[in-house]
Amino acid sequence: MSFSSLYIDERLVNQLGTLGFESPTPIQSAAIPHILDGKDVMAGAQTGTGKTAAFGLPILHKLLQTPSEHKKARALILVPTRELAQQVKQSLVSYAPEEMKIEAVYGGVSLKPQMDSLRAGVDMIIATPGRLIDLHSKRAVDLRQVEQLVFDEADRMLDMGFKDEIRQVLRFIPKERQTLLFSATFDDSLFTFCKRILTNPELIEVDSRNSAAAKVTQTLYVIDSDRKAQFTSYLIGSKNWQQVLIFTKTKQGADALAKEMEKDGLPTQSIHGDKSQGARDRALEAFKVGDIRALVATDVAARGLDIGGLDYVINFDLPYIAEDYVHRIGRCGRAGREGLAISLMSLGEEYLLEEVEAVIKDRIPQQWYPGFEPDLTKEITDNRKNSRGAQKRRAKKRGQGGRSGNRRR
Template sequence: MSFKSLGLSQAFLKAVEKQGYDTPSPIQSKAIPPILEGKDILASAQTGTGKTAGFTLPMLQILSQGQQLRQRPVRGLVLTPTRELAAQVFENVKSYSAYTDLRASVIFGGVNQNPQVRQLRNGVDVLVATPGRLLDLVGQGALSLDKVEIFVLDEADRMLDMGFLRDIERIMKLLPKKRQNLMFSATFSKDIKKLANGILNHPVQVEATPENTTVDAINQKVYRVAKGKKTDLAIKLISEGQWEQVLVFTRTKHGANKLCKKMGQAGITAAAIHGNKSQGARTKALAGFKSGEVGVLVATDIAARGLDIPLLPHVMNYEIPNIPEDYVHRIGRTGRAGASGEAISLVSADETSYLRDIEKLVGISIPKEIIEGFEPDPNASTEPVKPQQRGGNRSRNSSKNRNQNSRPKRNNDRREGRRKSY
């Protein structure tokens, strides 16, 4: 199958070719034709499978063929949960619309709004946005959403995880009733399907892969280790393995900063990325990581979605998540677009139940190893640390309660990225 056979016009075939793609991925093959037919879509695909192009290409083609209004109001709206994902989607939109006269822009918080407002005033056909900044600018009268023809909700499950349900509901009320809706996500929980019922109109359901499966190209391994020896083991694996590019996940911002400092003291170039960092610092850290100047990027779950790092060889879970779906998103940063990758998890006794939940979700028993000198403490309790003691994650059974039309309370490390992510 070729992109041409999907119904894309010459302008977009040329743009795809320029990006070096010749064969559509499964999610693109299944999603693009019904979107071009004007149908609503409910799509599930693993991260790294090309789902962003799966909605940007047909959306752009539909808008390029439609009537272009003189003042260029927003006709295509893509809503994402984080700044990084918004920036990534925007880059896709720019690349794929290169041979059209469509105008696109991206808005998110953490940066001065004035340049964003100026772009909006000049006219924008396609807008990529995070919820908070979008609502702020609508409230200021800087833009209107009453001409939106296509609405895309990207990473919808992450939206709910981060407490954006109220914001989504407010945004939906600002959109015209007659529009095309596209909902894309890596996973679909019952809460997501309930949300979809309120947004989508007789949707075509598309699944490129079974829900919550991990990419086959990722080599997964667990190291059982004493909690107090995790840092030394992480440094040993990275140093002795001569890993040049490693994305390391911690549960909290404080934990990310602390580990980053320890890495530096061990002679490893490392940078941290999380919600307390300014947007400039986050952009600089990510740029350094992509260029190779920074060998280790230590991140909280805000980076589990939206970081498009080509051929990333290693992901390390310094602390495994207590929400099993987050494990899928984290390790999905490697093994992208058919490339191989390695996902290493350092698991202490108090994370035993989390590991069991992860293995149940992904349907495999992850190979386990113990390294001499870093053995787990046989007397350590397997009782999981309560979320409030960690300060950086949410209760394993809180998803249902969190999404009952109420905005969750916030604290310093809880709900990573909430509000600060817009």
């Protein structure tokens, strides 16, 4: 199948050819015809499968087929993080003709340039919910002409506690619209959410629900918590890996690990919500061009990162929210490439692994690494105490509405 067989605008087909995209991915082949038909869509798609083009191309097609002179936003894409907003804009701009005005708005940067861009006229907006509300309150954006609404990485938006902001945004746009929702994972809360905002949606799933990236090899090493940093540096150095994305649970943990790895002679930087947007952009660019070998990130800060050719991901900590595991390892093995995801687990953290395996419906092979075997006599008691405390804290947190306190990471 070719892109032209999907009956999208010839200008888009030609541009895709220039970019080297010859045929659609499974999620694109499945979703684009339904979107062109005007149907609401609820799609399950892993990161790296081409989901941005799956919703972006048919939206661009419709905008090109029915041009408007008023230059008020006719398409709105909501995303959970600033990094994802940047990534989606970059992709859509690369597909679209030059006359198409596409703007991304998000927090962490000055409001005024975004206000000026929106007031100058725009066809499509990619936005984080909080910043969009700020801009609307200042009358910098008019959403009354929106015809298509997209929720990208909808599961993350709910995890981050954006329900109230989403409800507020829905009041700004017409009820008669096409709504598209894309997510890598699905659970009951997301299905309930979909029932409220989508009308008779087409359910599209090209992979097993909540499956991990198909071409990513997954393994797990059981190791003492106080040797994780040493082992991470050893692994990267001994294997001569040049580009590794590492996930930690906390911002403090990300900074501490980056500092330790620098001491070990591995150029490393960290990104998280306490870093300015400029610092995060500089760290990411340094990672992409190879000036640093390792980038340590929290889950929210890494959301939406698209790093071409990334082969290795290390879960320094297993995530508290099991679904995050799917998104983490999806940073490698993108666009059909193979990848390797390594997770580190201390004794007493088995409950975190069990929840991850329940989400991906698969077992992750466990092993000990020669020279870094865990001390069975030391770890069991302390870590099991910690795990019980963590479980209680997490249960309390979920009872208070999930991760609403982490929106700005």
